Amino acid sequence: MIQDEVNRTEFEIRKNNSHLELQSKLSKLFDGVLNARIDAFTKKIDEVLYGESHTSIADIIGEVCSHYMISPEDIVSPRRFRTVVEPRQVAWWIIRHNAATKKLSLEKIGRVFGNKDHATVLYGVKQVNNMIEFDQDFRENLMIIMGRLGITATWNGTKLLITKYETIKQKSKANHAPVS
Numbered sequence: 001m002i003q004d005e006v007n008r009t010e011f012e013i014r015k016n017n018s019h020l021e022l023q024s025k026l027s028k029l030f031d032g033v034l035n036a037r038i039d040a041f042t043k044k045i046d047e048v049l050y051g052e053s054h055t056s057i058a059d060i061i062g063e064v065c066s067h068y069m070i071s072p073e074d075i076v077s078p079r080r081f082r083t084v085v086e087p088r089q090v091a092w093w094i095i096r097h098n099a100a101t102k103k104l105s106l107e108k109i110g111r112v113f114g115n116k117d118h119a120t121v122l123y124g125v126k127q128v129n130n131m132i133e134f135d136q137d138f139r140e141n142l143m144i145i146m147g148r149l150g151i152t153a154t155w156n157g158t159k160l161l162i163t164k165y166e167t168i169k170q171k172s173k174a175n176h177a178p179v180s
Helices: 002-050 057-068 082-097 106-112 118-134 136-148 168-175
Strands: 151-155 160-165
Touching: 057 082, 057 136, 082 106, 082 118, 082 136, 106 118, 118 136, 136 151, 136 160
Parallel strands: none
Antiparallel strands: 151 160
């Protein structure tokens, strides 16, 4: 009798543990599905409100380098000259705020730029945020670069807000019309 009771209790414990395991797995699955749906919904809202960005990291690096008159090799180099650091930080900021690339982690962005540490990238993005807030010339130059990338931004007095994306292909055709 006692052995039967022990067996029954052991069976109930295993049954409850597997029930808890199953409940945990289902909860994680539903969380994943829910998060994916929320991400898709947010992306769709952004596309409807602002348009869809097709701006790549290469486009951003190219435009930033062109504006600052440095080479793409310089921007990913380990150099710490101000003439290189500022454009690098601007590129990081645009990558973090562009709809097509903002899901990239700081670590991945750092890898693209010569294996920079994620904390270095974060520091650079914060530096640009400070310069946007306090340096009007810098802010205007940043808005020019973004405009060339098909990103329309507006300064609201405290923050630079992205208000529209145009496809880069449309922008480049308009900007590179043949000269007669």
